[in-house]
Amino acid sequence: MKIAIASGKGGTGKTTLATNLAAYLSGSTRIILADLDVEEPNSGLFIRGERIFREDRYKMIPRWVEKDCTFCGLCQEVCNYNAVLNLGTQILIYPELCHSCYACSELCPTDALPMQKQKMGVLNHYRNGNIDFIESHLDVGQEQAVPLIEQTLKYLDDKFPDDSIVLLDSPPGTSCPVIEATKNADRVILVTEPTPFGLHDLRLAVETMEKLGKDFAVVINRDGTGNKGVEEYCKKKKIKIIARIKDSRQVAEIYSRGELVYDKVDDFKESLEGVKDYIVNMRG
Amino acid sequence: MKEIVVISGKGGTGKTSLTASLAFLSGNNAVIADCDVDAADMHLLMSPDFGYREDFYSGQVASIDTDICTSCDLCREKCRFDAIDKVNEKYIVRELDCEGCGYCARICPVEAISMNDQYSGQFFISKSRMDNTLVHARLGIGAENSGKLVAKVKKEARKIAEEENKDFVIADGSPGIGCPVISSLSGADFVVIVTEPTVSGIHDMKRVYELVKKFDIRVSCIINKYDLNPEITSEIMKFIDSESIIHLGNIPYSKVFTEAVTKGITIMENGDKEMAAIVTNSWSKIREYIDD
Numbered sequence: 423m424k425i426a427i428a429s430g431k432g433g434t435g436k437t438t439l440a441t442n443l444a445a446y447l448s449g450s451t452r453i454i455l456a457d458l459d460v461e462e463p464n465s466g467l468f469i470r471g472e473r474i475f476r477e478d479r480y481k482m483i484p485r486w487v488e489k490d491c492t493f494c495g496l497c498q499e500v501c502n503y504n505a506v507l508n509l510g511t512q513i514l515i516y517p518e519l520c521h522s523c524y525a526c527s528e529l530c531p532t533d534a535l536p537m538q539k540q541k542m543g544v545l546n547h548y549r550n551g552n553i554d555f556i557e558s559h560l561d562v563g564q565e566q567a568v569p570l571i572e573q574t575l576k577y578l579d580d581k582f583p584d585d586s587i588v589l590l591d592s593p594p595g596t597s598c599p600v601i602e603a604t605k606n607a608d609r610v611i612l613v614t615e616p617t618p619f620g621l622h623d624l625r626l627a628v629e630t631m632e633k634l635g636k637d638f639a640v641v642i643n644r645d646g647t648g649n650k651g652v653e654e655y656c657k658k659k660k661i662k663i664i665a666r667i668k669d670s671r672q673v674a675e676i677y678s679r680g681e682l683v684y685d686k687v688d689d690f691k692e693s694l695e696g697v698k699d700y701i702v703n704m705r706g
Numbered sequence: 707m708k709e710i711v712v713i714s715g716k717g718g719t720g721k722t723s724l725t726a727s728l729a730f731l732s733g734n735n736a737v738i739a740d741c742d743v744d745a746a747d748m749h750l751l752m753s754p755d756f757g758y759r760e761d762f763y764s765g766q767v768a769s770i771d772t773d774i775c776t777s778c779d780l781c782r783e784k785c786r787f788d789a790i791d792k793v794n795e796k797y798i799v800r801e802l803d804c805e806g807c808g809y810c811a812r813i814c815p816v817e818a819i820s821m822n823d824q825y826s827g828q829f830f831i832s833k834s835r836m837d838n839t840l841v842h843a844r845l846g847i848g849a850e851n852s853g854k855l856v857a858k859v860k861k862e863a864r865k866i867a868e869e870e871n872k873d874f875v876i877a878d879g880s881p882g883i884g885c886p887v888i889s890s891l892s893g894a895d896f897v898v899i900v901t902e903p904t905v906s907g908i909h910d911m912k913r914v915y916e917l918v919k920k921f922d923i924r925v926s927c928i929i930n931k932y933d934l935n936p937e938i939t940s941e942i943m944k945f946i947d948s949e950s951i952i953h954l955g956n957i958p959y960s961k962v963f964t965e966a967v968t969k970g971i972t973i974m975e976n977g978d979k980e981m982a983a984i985v986t987n988s989w990s991k992i993r994e995y996i997d998d
Binding site: 528679 | 717719722750765784802809812813884886902903905906909916935961964967
């Protein structure tokens with residue numbers, strides 16, 4: 423059972439919710455937390471543990487074998503990403519543009535473009551009591567987050583039974599990385615804040631989840647600031663608001679130090695109850 | 707003409723509020739580009755007129771003509787993105803998974819697969835209430851190629867700035883370190899990193915700085931909510947100093963950001979003189995260093 427924690431806008435509190443929820447739920451059950459925001463993974467700053475596994479992650483790109491090449495130009499013709507260039511005397515490959523579709527490699531009449539591994543990032547698996555924490559981070563300069571997110575999800579599927587509770591800390595936005603992170607989730611929790619920015623980006627996130635056909639609910643963070651726009655929007659769209667986390671400088675300060683909040687601020691912990699109910703009644 | 711890009715690595719640091727404030731300060735002297743096409747928010751503070759709009763197509767998506775398809779399964783076998791599915795004995799393309807490589811269309815023995823241009827979003831050129839032009843966009847849901855849309859926004863902004871003899875392009879960059887932010891940074895002259903003194907703020911700032919270093923760009927930094935955690939603020943100051951990053955200023959933890967956003971105005975216009983002075987001073991520093 424996978425629960426993705428996502429948001430349109432960045433900085434609304436996805437990681438705060440994901441890490442605190444993981445720690446809170448781990449008091450009574452086993453929890454798997456995965457940080458899929460591979461561009462800027464932060465959950466690991468809050469959930470630490472003993473590292474039990476670490477592995478470099480690769481994507482596949484073509485390698486040019488000069489002696490086999492006839493410069494027929496088919497590779498350049500079939501590449502829809504302009505990642506292969508036939509200069510007539512040399513084949514240039516741009517790994518950052520390559521999507522690993524294998525077309526050039528498999529269609530090359532002389533097998534002059536075998537696919538080979540290129541490192542794109544690292545996956546780490548930590549354990550801390552009842553929490554298994556998995557995070558991947560993309561190497562700086564790598565452009566594509568999606569293949570690494572995909573591999574991280576595959577790691578989860580291979581490693582843990584289907585009935586495990588898996589929390590996915592997702593990347594922000596509405597484009598390909600967030601689709602990849604949420605498309606196989608059973609439920610999605612959208613974290614927002616009660617401002618026009620929050621509302622605007624929540625609308626985009628809701629449209630995305632509707633397009634994916636997801637069951638989703640909203641958590642309002644920094645409640646008490648801004649205006650009623652998000653509340654009114656959710657009411658009109660009949661979207662469940664499962665928790666409201668009060669705006670508080672104290673929470674911001676605890677967060678700033680890399681500490682968990684739920685065991686220090688009572689009403690924060692109460693807010694997590696609503697989220698827990700949403701997850702638990704899915705199980706039942 | 708110089709191009710200034712505001713980025714943050716981490717979301718929620720006040721990047722857009724600050725970019726809009728720089729847009730306000732530069733007024734008619736700049737063209738503004740909202741490169742955060744995933745979650746474009748600059749228009750909420752700038753009241754643009756959406757005067758010009760066009761649909762943006764980028765990349766392709768496969769579609770299978772089931773009348774021609776012989777169910778040979780070759781496309782599904784070859785697709786590396788698991789984008790082809792067999793439903794009720796019919797082959798279909800899952801559009802959100804298709805990356806538009808065209809491999810399937812090329813190898814289909816009966817030519818049942820066609821590649822169609824993919825709608826990626828809308829692109830706008832607006833006059834804003836700040837007496838300047840805002841170039842912005844809205845990425846389609848789940849669209850690929852946000853980097854390409856960012857590149858288009860930047861290119862148009864640059865073109866307008868040159869045609870109209872403006873001194874600056876000011877761009878609200880994208881979060882993260884992947885393709886959209888790489889696209890935001892390319893060709894820029896000056897970057898402003900907005901950070902905050904939290905463990906994640908400093909972590910993300912260092913990561914995005916690693917990326918910025920790969921470009922030949924002058925780097926500056928502004929610390930928002932500096933009084934939230936004085937220890938991390940001094941750690942950031944040390945880092946800035948050791949890397950010779952230009953320090954633009956420190957902004958206190960303040961409700962002005964939320965208040966201003968709620969009213970649809972910038973933090974320059976919300977009546978907080980101290981805040982306005984810090985941002986104005988940062989803008990002067992940018993202008994001073996950018997001409998070095």
